[in-house]
Amino acid sequence: MTTHTPVFTERYLLSPDMIADPYGHLDALRDHAPVHWSPLHHAWLVTGYDQVMRCLRDPAVSADRVRPLMDAVPQGAREDAERAFGILSRWMVFNDPPEHRRLRQVFQEAFAARAVARYRAFTEKATRAVLARRATPGRTGDLLADVARPLPALVFARWLGIPPTDGPSFWYWNTRVADLVLGTAQEESEYRASLQALVSLDDYLGALVARRRAEPGDDLISQVLREGRVGDSVTEEEFTGMLTQMAFAGGETTSNLIANTVLALHTRPGQLAAVRAEPELAQGAVEETLRLDGPSKMSIRTAARDLDLDGRTLRAGDRIFLVTAAANRDPARFPDPGRFDVRRSGATHLGFGFGAHFCIGAALARLVAVAAVRTLVCDHPGLTLTDPGRPAWQPSLLNRGLTALPVHY
Template sequence: MTTAAPFQERYLLAPDMIADPYGRLDALREHAPVHWSPMHHAWLVTGYDQVMRCLRDPAVSADRVRPLMDAVPQGAREDAERAFGILSRWMVFNDPPQHRRLRQVFQEAFAARAVARYRAFTEKATRAVLARKAVPGRTGDLMADVAKPLPALVFARWLGIPRTDAAAFWYWNARVADLVLGTAQEESEYRASLQALVSLEDYLAGLVARRRAEPADDLISQVLAEGRVGDSVTEEEFVGMLTQMAFAGGETTSNLIANTVLALHTRPAQLAAVREDPGLAQGAVEETLRLDGPSKMSIRTTVRDLELDGHTLRAGDRIFLVTAAANRDPARFPDPGRFDVRRTGATHLGFGFGAHFCIGAALARLVAVAAVGTLVRDHPGLTLTDPGALTWQPSLLNRSLTALPVRY
């Protein structure tokens, strides 16, 4: 009689886990959907129901400012005080009722009906970007050519960033992403990221002042006109949250576009289905969010003891909510490893759930569906030039290609 080999955990930032984490995550979920990892000093929660329980339970906190601060090298700490004060005003790092108070300021502006006003602009911007970059017969990097500049164009228009300021604005955003996503490693990188966050806040504070004096057709003007700034939130809190909006506006959507194009062009039958029925571009984006989305996990902390799946999570324990595994849970999704643009049924967790459901989901979907639908419809000759040699950014949180080489 043979016995099964003991389960062996893998470091989540090991090269093979960055390249393709899903087989190992499936094995971890099957072994134990709630697993204490000495390697990561955290609970790894990989089952769908267990992740949902954590997302709903007030014992699980979204506050990550202290762990981010603890990761900063000692030599850069003197630069950190103001920057982490800004992060503390991000609603994504706050729990109810503070989170609810902050989020309500943007609720109307982010509603699907409000975002739909930008559909015509988004479709026009998509055609313009593709006309410049996706010239038939040309080779290029779809990440650099389309997936990154298109969300940047739409988001800058929506937020009201003048074109003359766009270069500095997106530079600051990239450096802030290095800090928040954990890709900053050296002391000099941390210093650059901390300074970028401060510069971004200074810039947005100035833009808010300008919009108070001269309202325009943009997010800042809309929220100011609603009268909540200075009432339910302070102007400092509003500007701090705008830095979060600025950071989140491009990264997730860029990765969602690229990952969806990759998913379709490695599955000819699914690509053909979207070509036959362009309305299925929406289904392709949703299935990418489930199967290989731009976010692999979110990090939480217990604020008091919590019983979960027969385990006691102690107050102060760190939790990795691995949505990349939960979204492939066979208890929730039939044939979970299959990419199906016509899939219906259970709700995926690609944008989170509950109080912390991504407030920008409607805008991200609008831009991604426009990009994917136009590429499939208007660029039937698009092919991946070297799908076997793709590489991914080393990140615990994000699922992001370094490049996506194509022939248009």
């Protein structure tokens, strides 16, 4: 009797069904070939946990994404792109060692767990204030717009030292920068607006750095300036460019993490009950969301030189998609990987990356997300999803974020 191996059919990762739920396809792809050349995406799709870890550790795998982003600029927007991509070239996440290490060290002390812990009381107070104002019991609303976006914005603005009067412009620029960096589908006019937003954000933060030099405060910019590395190990232009990265990453990632965790819990009554019974399990809920349905689906890399990976030869210049959304569900690493378990322990997930490129803001993102989830779950027992079966997701290759989360408070 002849047996036939099932044929694997690749799917476009930006098609509506893949945006809605990519996980079944990604699981099948990982089982088919954890290192797979995709003619459809013109890239290697790396979906196995061990293989993604190898790439995150291998210096032959480069984080420089500025050139590929430049290549994707619509023809009519190229004149606007030069300065914007000069700013992106100063983001530490788009640099390899030793440049990455030099840039990252400027923020190392400010992002240490002990430094972030100073914002715990403010974060908890801000959480209660936002919920009291926007999540009134009996009201119907959008949890993403009401809570998940404004809360991180409030905390990160305080942390960066953004005056409240500048908040609306600051967060508008951030939203447009997110569209640019995360590959959200845009028309050419929108793309040009996103490029200009990045330039405006850089100009604003440059002026704020100058102001904090003259009038130091209790914020990240003032702290780093006091340490004396700006003008020494990094230029002021590099420092300002990295601040645009901090501003972008802090709001978008944490907002999506809060909303995705609330969705995960409210579609799993047993897990929701567990967190209500033991509020400290809010931390486990956030970690499990980072693993199972986190705010980042993948990161893009480039082969700096030829390398062998899992028996496949990746050539210098090849694009590589490190699909952490698949690696975090690898059954070789996570028992019963499709199960959401707030008490899960064991293998380290890759929701915040790993190694040199581990997310420097992870401690602050976790602080804000856990405070929001714990308060929503424990202090708002009447919270329900109004349409739990049909969440709508942003059309992005890289991030996993809801467009809205309708709820009854």
